[in-house]
Amino acid sequence: MPRIFLLLRTLLPSALLGQERPPTPVIVAEVLEQPLVEDLSFVGRILPMRSSRVAAETEGRVLRRFAEAGQTVRGGDPLFELANxxxxxxxxxxxxxxxxxxxxxxxxxxxxxxxxxxxxxxxxxxxxxxxxxxxxxxxxxxxxxLFVRAPFSGHIIQTFTEVGQWVGRGGEIAQVISIDTVRVYVDVPERYVSQLTLGDRADIFVDALGGDPIAGLVAVILAEGYASSHTFPVVVGALNPEGRMRSNMSARVRFQIAQPQTSILVHKDALVSGPLGQVVYLARDGKAVSRPVETGLAHKGYVAVTGDLAPGDLAVVRGNERLMDGQAVRILRRQP
Known part of the structure; x- marks a missing residue:
């Protein structure tokens, strides 16, 4: 009996060793350290770059009207003729x-x-x-x-007089707007407004139009805000050569604000939810090493985290769903 027990004791480790699971194939992405760019979006209103209530410089009786509300005019075109x-x-x-x-x-x-x-x-x-x-x-x-003319090229939005009416000097005749360039007015919370500067790029999304965002630039940051909401008006200008953006349309403006300090960033697919919170698995020396993390801001597929990670670590982004700490892994490729 002792001889049989000794034989089993000798052969058992070899049998178990032959049954070990092969390394799990994984895809990894490098852990980064860089300033995080925060995306901020605010809803605003589109207004024309130029809007004028055209007034009569000379009093007179309206003799003729050359254009109606809704029509397009060129700068210098006559809108009304007065008689005096x-x-x-x-x-x-x-x-x-x-x-x-x-x-x-x-x-x-x-x-x-x-x-x-x-x-x-x-x-x-x-x-x-x-x-x-x-x-x-x-x-x-x-x-x-006596010929009241359009001050610039644009669209007649409204007229304020009719043929036969008497118009006094300075009396309003029509409203003309130009939407070749538009401005989007948004209210930015005071904690962010100091991080914006004139000329910063912004993306404009108009749900009514769909499609890709429209490029804009910060044109104005008002020095006085609203005490009730603790926000400051910010104006973003954008070219509108086709006239698709119209006055008073709703728009969403996205700013990208760089944070002053650097952050540790991992790919969003490296995060695994566990019973104790979020975990990132690192591939080190052919083994999976778990690292609990706290998550922060996200930007372009990466998430800022705090935990025992260092720049250059390889975080598992594919094949990490059922990994265990210390499990053998085989790297198939690095994800850029």
């Missing part, structure tokens, strides 16, 4: 007065060459001519202003 009969009569009188003063001056200059008039008489006629010319130019400008 007393102004037209004053212009005709000023034109006649100017022609008379010019004749008087020309005659005085010829007579002065023969000493038929004094130098003072010539200067008086020159003054009267200049006065008449200035009055004529002023009235010509007022008559020209």
């Amino acid at each position: 009969d007393p102004l037209q009569a004053s212009l005709a009188e000023a034109q006649a007065d100017f022609e008379l003063r010019k004749l008087n001056y020309d005659r005085s200059r010829q007579l002065r060459a023969t000493d038929a008039v004094s130098e003072q008489d010539l200067r008086d006629d020159a003054y009267e001519l200049a006065r008449a010319q200035a009055k004529l130019a002023g009235l010509q400008a007022q008559v020209e202003d």
Whole structure:
């Protein structure tokens, strides 16, 4: 009996050794250390870069309307024509007065060459001519202003008068906006606003349009915020050559803010949920080594963690679902 027990004792380890599980094939990704970029998104409103309530520079009765609300106009196009009969009569009188003063001056200059008039008489006629010319130019400008024109190329949003109505000087005629360039207004919490600077890139998402984000730049950071919400208005500008973004559309703006300190980052697939929390398995010397971690911010597929990890460690990202601490592993490849 002792001899049989000794034989079994000798052969048993060899049998068990032959039944060991082969190393588990895994894919790994390197643990990184770098500043973490935090994604922040805020909902805002799209407004045109330029918006003008066009006013009449000269009073008059609306004679004609050249464009309707909703139409596109070019800068300088007439929107309305006003009529002002007393102004037209004053212009005709000023034109006649100017022609008379010019004749008087020309005659005085010829007579002065023969000493038929004094130098003072010539200067008086020159003054009267200049006065008449200035009055004529002023009235010509007022008559020209009877055509109310678009201040820039854009879209007519609203008109405020009708044919036959009297419009006073400074009275609003129409509202014109330009959306070749738009601005998105968002309210940013005060704890983040100091981390933004003019010219920072931002991504604009318009759900109504779908598709890829639209590139924008931080154009304005207001110095005064809202006491009730502890937020500050931030304006993001973007080109809109096709006019797809429209005034008052809702938009979501995403900022990417770099954190001042570096963080240990692991690929999101390296995190395994266990009974005691999150675990990362490292591949070291052909073995799986478990490391409990606390997770933080996430960015572009990586997650900031705290735990016993170091830059350059190889974290298992595939094949880690059923790993155990100390289990043999075989690295198939490194994931970039």
